[in-house]
Amino acid sequence: MSKNRWVRKETNMYDHIIVGAGSAGCVLANRLTEDPETSVLVLEAGGNDDLPAIHDPAATTTLRQSAVDWAYSTEEEPHLNTRKISVPRGKVLGGSSSINFMVYVRGNRADYDQWQALGNQGWSYADVLPYFKKIENYEGRASDYRSRGGPLTVTDLPSIDPLTEAFIEAGEELGWPRNDDPNGASQEGFGTFQLTIGQGKRQSTAVGYLHPAQSRPNLTVWTQTLTTRVLFEGTRAVGVAYLKDGIEQQVRVKKEVILSGGAINSPQLLLLSGVGPADQLQALAIPLVADVPGVGHHLQDHLGIEMYFKTKPSFTQFGTISEGVAFVKTQPDLAEPDIELMLSPFFLFPVAPGNGYSVTIVLVTPQSQGHVTLRSTDPTKPPAIYANYLAHETDQQKLINGIKLARRLSQTTSLAHFTDVEALPGSQAQSDREILEYVRENARSIDHFTGSCKMGHDDLAVVDDQLRVHGVEGLRVVDASIMPTTVRGNTNAPTIMIAEKGADLIANKPFLNTLAGAEPDDKPLNITCLTLRYKVIVGSFTSVGTTSGGKMMQAFSLVWLCKAFLFVKRRFFPPSEQPTCAKDVVTWRDPLRFTHTAVNMLHCWPAADGSEQR
Numbered sequence: 001m002s003k004n005r006w007v008r009k010e011t012n013m014y015d016h017i018i019v020g021a022g023s024a025g026c027v028l029a030n031r032l033t034e035d036p037e038t039s040v041l042v043l044e045a046g047g048n049d050d051l052p053a054i055h056d057p058a059a060t061t062t063l064r065q066s067a068v069d070w071a072y073s074t075e076e077e078p079h080l081n082t083r084k085i086s087v088p089r090g091k092v093l094g095g096s097s098s099i100n101f102m103v104y105v106r107g108n109r110a111d112y113d114q115w116q117a118l119g120n121q122g123w124s125y126a127d128v129l130p131y132f133k134k135i136e137n138y139e140g141r142a143s144d145y146r147s148r149g150g151p152l153t154v155t156d157l158p159s160i161d162p163l164t165e166a167f168i169e170a171g172e173e174l175g176w177p178r179n180d181d182p183n184g185a186s187q188e189g190f191g192t193f194q195l196t197i198g199q200g201k202r203q204s205t206a207v208g209y210l211h212p213a214q215s216r217p218n219l220t221v222w223t224q225t226l227t228t229r230v231l232f233e234g235t236r237a238v239g240v241a242y243l244k245d246g247i248e249q250q251v252r253v254k255k256e257v258i259l260s261g262g263a264i265n266s267p268q269l270l271l272l273s274g275v276g277p278a279d280q281l282q283a284l285a286i287p288l289v290a291d292v293p294g295v296g297h298h299l300q301d302h303l304g305i306e307m308y309f310k311t312k313p314s315f316t317q318f319g320t321i322s323e324g325v326a327f328v329k330t331q332p333d334l335a336e337p338d339i340e341l342m343l344s345p346f347f348l349f350p351v352a353p354g355n356g357y358s359v360t361i362v363l364v365t366p367q368s369q370g371h372v373t374l375r376s377t378d379p380t381k382p383p384a385i386y387a388n389y390l391a392h393e394t395d396q397q398k399l400i401n402g403i404k405l406a407r408r409l410s411q412t413t414s415l416a417h418f419t420d421v422e423a424l425p426g427s428q429a430q431s432d433r434e435i436l437e438y439v440r441e442n443a444r445s446i447d448h449f450t451g452s453c454k455m456g457h458d459d460l461a462v463v464d465d466q467l468r469v470h471g472v473e474g475l476r477v478v479d480a481s482i483m484p485t486t487v488r489g490n491t492n493a494p495t496i497m498i499a500e501k502g503a504d505l506i507a508n509k510p511f512l513n514t515l516a517g518a519e520p521d522d523k524p525l526n527i528t529c530l531t532l533r534y535k536v537i538v539g540s541f542t543s544v545g546t547t548s549g550g551k552m553m554q555a556f557s558l559v560w561l562c563k564a565f566l567f568v569k570r571r572f573f574p575p576s577e578q579p580t581c582a583k584d585v586v587t588w589r590d591p592l593r594f595t596h597t598a599v600n601m602l603h604c605w606p607a608a609d610g611s612e613q614r
């Protein structure tokens with residue numbers, strides 16, 4: 001950017017500046033301004049969301065490569081026959097939630113327990129479930145996992161195609177359960193999509209969160225405003241520079257700058273601001289603010305591949321939207337699903353004459369990781385994206401297995417009734433090598449980029465579990481980029497959850513009550529725990545033993561007994577079931593429950609302010 005450009009300074013100061021009004025940014029804008037004493041400025045590079053196609057679910061595909069799409073692409077992907085893969089991202093109020101396919105999937109409980117197991121306190125499934133419940137106004141069947149009255153309406157499909165029903169029955173034939181709610185007690189099995197659609201219209205976060213808050217005097221939203229860098233004094237973020245109408249301007253912040261630009265733009269902005277790998281910044285002559293080697297690394301996405309089946313000539317066209325969804329394990333010994341299957345009762349892309357259906361096989365547990373980096377110091381130029389799909393051999397094999405599984409589904413009695421012939425990949429792709437070649441040539445992004453500013457405490461972590469950027473002050477990242485590992489499922493709902501929880505972290509509010517949101521089966525246990533916690537702690541010191549020496553012995557015995565059980569569990573149980581904090585222990589279901597309850601009591605003492613200490 002030209003140094004001679006006039007730099008204007010905005011005189012107003014805001015408590016918080018949020019960069020990006022996307023899935024996460026809109027949530028933050030709403031929640032933070034619930035407090036009338038807190039002023040918030042939101043800077044959005046795109047414009048208003050008044051384009052009718054944004055709100056018409058049937059027009060979604062027209063938004064790709066349009067004015068509301070950043071329309072990025074990856075660099076040549078070495079394991080996809082050097083193809084460049086299209087990377088759409090919403091550039092408008094609502095961000096990608098204004099252009100996405102509105103599929104509402106929370107992910108698997110194991111995803112969040114894994115986040116916690118990686119050292120991110122407060123991000124276990126039990127911790128995040130209350131935030132998922134806070135988001136939604138779910139119009140489907142009530143359950144303890146679901147909720148009504150939240151800002152985003154989530155609906156079940158009003159009716160389904162016979163082909164979709166056959167897909168679910170095909171799953172049952174192969175031994176999977178029919179699952180009416182993959183966002184409920186269990187994710188595994190065959191069912192139908194839930195969508196962020198209300199009264200026939202898209203429920204973006206702009207619709208659900210931002211617009212209802214926009215009349216608040218403490219919320220200011222500037223559209224068509226590209227943030228170009230974060231301003232620092234030493235290592236403290238004090239504001240941002242932005243481009244509006246070709247003029248660079250600056251605005252200062254009282255408390256914190258929050259980056260919610262998404263998994264491509266947030267790392268770009270950190271790098272432009274001098275926060276990132278020192279060698280990379282040096283090479284571009286960007287003054288170093290903090291050497292944070294992980295910025296832009298650990299990029300993950302879900303890769304998907306379509307299969308096409310022609311239907312028998314007696315059948316005419318079925319539906320027009322993807323309806324069926326299944327979460328399945330490609331190996332019986334896996335603890336959780338690794339593949340998501342999507343059934344479209346029509347040809348998703350017109351690949352063959354006549355009618356048919358498509359099955360999209362999505363790898364939801366990719367091991368491959370890519371990175372985002374700067375192409376230049378010009379903030380108006382797109383960053384370079386290296387998704388590095390299929391770099392890991394496991395990922396290749398899982399997609400091969402997924403294709404074989406979809407083939408088996410098509411051959412079940414339920415689907416064979418409709419199926420004429422497999423159009424693609426077809427009979428020429430039989431061996432693993434041939435199937436893999438079909439994947440390399442045809443796989444596409446499912447648009448679920450995450451992880452480029454990952455949360456954690458290892459060398460490549462960018463934010464801590466409070467979402468504060470390592471090495472600097474007054475700066476957080478709150479969006480899909482902070483996911484330490486990607487989730488098994490679509491990423492909009494998890495990003496909104498991150499923002500709901502992030503808002504509580506920023507406002508320093510107590511977290512939503514874990515126990516209230518915990519699993520229904522565990523509620524009685526939790527209530528018992530609360531009572532027992534005090535009874536046992538008090539009891540072990542007062543009513544057990546008659547002499548003071550006896551009491552001490554009892555207390556020590558209890559501690560060592562608990563430690564022994566923890567040791568056994570750590571040694572012999574898989575990581576996904578490890579108790580990493582007291583709350584996990586409380587909700588963990590096994591025959592040793594009482595012991596874990598006791599461990600919980602010893603690890604989780606009530607603090608003076610009533611919160612729980614770990």
Ligand SMILES: Cc1cc2nc3c(=O)[nH]c(=O)nc-3n(C[C@H](O)[C@H](O)[C@H](O)COP(=O)(O)OP(=O)(O)OC[C@H]3O[C@@H](n4cnc5c(N)ncnc54)[C@H](O)[C@@H]3O)c2cc1C
Pocket residue numbers: 019020021022023024025043044045046088089090091092093094095096097099100101102103104105225226227228260261262263265266269446447448449479480481490491492493495
């Ligand atoms: C085409 C498509 C289809 C998808 N389908 C689904 C689906 O069906 N279900 C699902 O769960 N997920 C889906 N996803 C993924 C999901 O929508 C995203 O994971 C999620 O929206 C990411 O939210 P975010 O807040 O991280 O980023 P975004 O929602 O992308 O928000 C980032 C915002 O920041 C703005 N911004 C960026 N840089 C700057 C800057 N420098 N200055 C100012 N503003 C800036 C952007 O314009 C944007 O508005 C899809 C995504 C796409 C693109």
